[in-house]
Amino acid sequence: xxxxxxxxxxxxxxxxxxxxxxxxxxxxxxxxxxxxxxxxxxxxxxxxxxxxxxxxxxxxxxxxxxxxxxxxxxxxxxxxxxxxxxxxxxxxxxxxxxxxxxxxxxxxxxxxxxxxxxxxxxxxxxxxxxxxxxxxxxxxxxxxxxxxxxxxxxxxxxxxxxxxxxxxxxxxxxxxxxxxxxxxxxxxxxxxxxxxxxxxxxxxxxxxxxxxxxxxxxxxxxxxxxxxxxxxxxxx
Amino acid sequence: xxxxxxxxxxxxxxxxxxxxxxxxxxxxxxxxxxxxxxxxxxxxxxxxxxxxxxxxxxxxxxxxxxxxxxxxxxxxxxxxxxxxxxxxxxxxxxxxxxxxxxxxxxxxxxxxxxxxxxxxxxxxxxxxxxxxxxxxxxxxxxxxxxxxxxxxxxxxxxxxxxxxxxxxxxxxxxxxxxxxxxxxxxxxxxxxxxxxxxxxxxxxxxxxxxxxxxxxxxxxxxxxxxxxxxxxxxxxxxxxxxxxxxxxxxxxxxxxxxxxxxxxxxxxxxxxxxxxxxxxxxxxxxxxxxxxxxxxxxxxxxxxxxxxxxxxxxxxxxxxxxxxxxxxxxxxxxxxxxxxxxxxxxxxxxxxxxxxxxxxxxxxxxxxxxxxxxxxxxxxxxxxxxxxxxxxxxxxxxxxxxxxxxxxxxxxxxxxxxxxxxxxxxxxxxxxxxxxxxxxxxxxxxxxxxxxxxxxxxxxxxxxxxxxxxxxxxxxxxxxxxxxxxxxxxxxxxxxxxxxxxxxxxxxxxxxxxxxxxxxxxxxxxxxxxxxxx
Numbered sequence: 001x002x003x004x005x006x007x008x009x010x011x012x013x014x015x016x017x018x019x020x021x022x023x024x025x026x027x028x029x030x031x032x033x034x035x036x037x038x039x040x041x042x043x044x045x046x047x048x049x050x051x052x053x054x055x056x057x058x059x060x061x062x063x064x065x066x067x068x069x070x071x072x073x074x075x076x077x078x079x080x081x082x083x084x085x086x087x088x089x090x091x092x093x094x095x096x097x098x099x100x101x102x103x104x105x106x107x108x109x110x111x112x113x114x115x116x117x118x119x120x121x122x123x124x125x126x127x128x129x130x131x132x133x134x135x136x137x138x139x140x141x142x143x144x145x146x147x148x149x150x151x152x153x154x155x156x157x158x159x160x161x162x163x164x165x166x167x168x169x170x171x172x173x174x175x176x177x178x179x180x181x182x183x184x185x186x187x188x189x190x191x192x193x194x195x196x197x198x199x200x201x202x203x204x205x206x207x208x209x210x211x212x213x214x215x216x217x218x219x220x221x222x223x224x225x226x227x228x229x230x231x232x233x234x235x236x
Numbered sequence: 237x238x239x240x241x242x243x244x245x246x247x248x249x250x251x252x253x254x255x256x257x258x259x260x261x262x263x264x265x266x267x268x269x270x271x272x273x274x275x276x277x278x279x280x281x282x283x284x285x286x287x288x289x290x291x292x293x294x295x296x297x298x299x300x301x302x303x304x305x306x307x308x309x310x311x312x313x314x315x316x317x318x319x320x321x322x323x324x325x326x327x328x329x330x331x332x333x334x335x336x337x338x339x340x341x342x343x344x345x346x347x348x349x350x351x352x353x354x355x356x357x358x359x360x361x362x363x364x365x366x367x368x369x370x371x372x373x374x375x376x377x378x379x380x381x382x383x384x385x386x387x388x389x390x391x392x393x394x395x396x397x398x399x400x401x402x403x404x405x406x407x408x409x410x411x412x413x414x415x416x417x418x419x420x421x422x423x424x425x426x427x428x429x430x431x432x433x434x435x436x437x438x439x440x441x442x443x444x445x446x447x448x449x450x451x452x453x454x455x456x457x458x459x460x461x462x463x464x465x466x467x468x469x470x471x472x473x474x475x476x477x478x479x480x481x482x483x484x485x486x487x488x489x490x491x492x493x494x495x496x497x498x499x500x501x502x503x504x505x506x507x508x509x510x511x512x513x514x515x516x517x518x519x520x521x522x523x524x525x526x527x528x529x530x531x532x533x534x535x536x537x538x539x540x541x542x543x544x545x546x547x548x549x550x551x552x553x554x555x556x557x558x559x560x561x562x563x564x565x566x567x568x569x570x571x572x573x574x575x576x577x578x579x580x581x582x583x584x585x586x587x588x589x590x591x592x593x594x595x596x597x598x599x600x601x602x603x604x605x606x607x608x609x610x611x612x613x614x615x616x617x618x619x620x621x622x623x624x625x626x627x628x629x630x631x632x633x634x635x636x637x638x639x640x641x642x643x644x645x646x647x648x649x650x651x652x653x654x655x656x657x658x659x660x661x662x663x664x665x666x667x668x669x670x671x672x673x674x675x676x677x678x679x680x681x682x683x684x685x686x687x688x689x690x691x692x693x694x695x696x697x698x699x700x701x702x703x704x705x706x707x708x709x710x711x712x713x714x715x716x717x718x719x720x721x722x723x724x725x726x727x728x729x730x731x732x733x734x735x736x737x738x739x740x741x742x743x744x745x746x747x748x749x750x751x752x753x754x755x756x757x758x759x760x761x762x763x764x765x766x767x768x769x770x
Contacts, residue, residue, distance in 0.1 A: 013272075014272070049627070050627065051625075051768075072627075073627035073630070074627045074628060074631070076627065078625070080625065084621075084622040084625045085622050086544075086618070086619050086622045086623050087618065087622070088547070088548060088551045088552070088618045088619060089544075089547060090530050093543075093547055096536075096543065097540065097543055097544050100539045100540040100543060101540055101628050101634075102628070127527070127530045127531040128530060129525065129530065145626075149628075
């Protein structure tokens, strides 16, 4: 399975944020989308997920059988930097509702409690309003949604940036376990996170995407190289 | 010190207001495009925009005050007193009662707003400097804003220019006394009295009653000699000086500001505070639910959207049932009042002798009584704003099934009100022995219920098709407002209709049915595009 992005453009007023994005992402890999603040990472994700209409271009999903279809919103799981969940429900109720909606994707015999067990949300917390959840718990709940619905493409917008070390580690483990069946795009402006978790690094700079040579990732001078790349390109 | 603070505040506000003016101008269709994005950098132009914003504010204040004086003072006096000679005494009476009592209803010291948040929280201006200088400047400013309209009204009512000046000064003096009262009360008890309904409501009633009841009875207090007596004026001056000293010497402003702003539930973005304040009355409070409430699997058998909405309406019961109860209580009070009136006023019941004549009036009544916008706001803030981020929630079929479940729930609440209205009117008809034919009664009830359903559909339909609320500003889509006003106007027109009840009921039924079908089709077609977080 592949995600093919073709010539996506987006500008706000006179500011050109995405100027012709062309790229193909593959299943089984975690892609780290690296860019400076304001480079357009969230804009790209919003264009892919259908929250925003791109000015130009399209994205396609190419199946294992070679069948190519326009990327539909329901094929995407979007994990936001700040989790968005209906706060009047308890964690248990939300997962039960989410399971009802995504019946066709459920693993046979799994209950809401089984799923909540998976992301280690304990019995007491399950029956509290999401409104009172900590940031980490909300994040886990949001990830759980995508463990349930298994969308082929997952966009993660700086999801680990503000999590504590324990939850961040749990999430990383979860992502590594999930990657075989998904195309994972992980946006961050923290270089360490990208090198630590991702199989490939893609730079978003000056409105275009550029893949970094895989062999560079584990070189000692990698960090400096990336920084000089980001600096040079923003000057040009 | 105070003047320096006000200068800084003025500069901050000028800049904020200029940015806001430019921002809103840019949102005007077509015209807005004339201003390029870089306009925010043009400092000279922004200075002009700030001056323009200031002038607009002054005009708005002067016009607002003039309107207030016209509505509260001039119009009632002119309507109720046809004798030109008696008008001035009545004008002075209403003037004193309103302006001496109303300052005990609101307080600018205890009123948190966006400006206070920006200056104290974000810009770290000293809370005492900010509050004291703002309150005093506010009072001084009021003299200028009020002067033209008070002068005009006083002379027009038969007074002199000097009286006009003195009345303006008295008005500001009363307002200062009110502020000081709230401040002293807070210093002694830690209670913000202006936020306590048990204080504000009786004072409000006292204010209106003491002003207008003597007016209706043509028995104003003889105030001319008192109000302009030098001794009274000296006493007021001394009192106001005392008030200013108390305001200047009080040292609780830091506590007041932090309490004010905490009550505001502010967020980092200045504009979100306003949205939050607007949404505050529909927000969900966790402490309202016990552990067993949250653990109960009462709705376990329901599925999908039915499950979601069952929990939504259960958790918001307090918020939704309260307005229904208030409506029922109001209907009951009106009913009792009408029964009493029918006893004492012989031809009172005659107006209701014909169901035919009063039915169209109930279109208007039901429009006001039906719940809708508040529920939609609660749905948006507590549910849709987050779930709309999930693609499944924006799918056509999901939207439609959610719409149907919600319509059913809203209609249920509105039917309770419809039942109360029907019971009250039929009860009144029975008590007054109006002998309405059974068919009239049935048609009446049928009309009320279908109107109730119609307005339930109307609010929900507009919410789904226009989704007027925004996450940041709570600002409304202009089309949403236009349609709202159009429907309001249509309802008003209905009060003019004279037609046989059977025909009227049939029309209401037909319109309800057509609206329902059209709403379902339009929601299915348009909502997937428009029903989203903007």
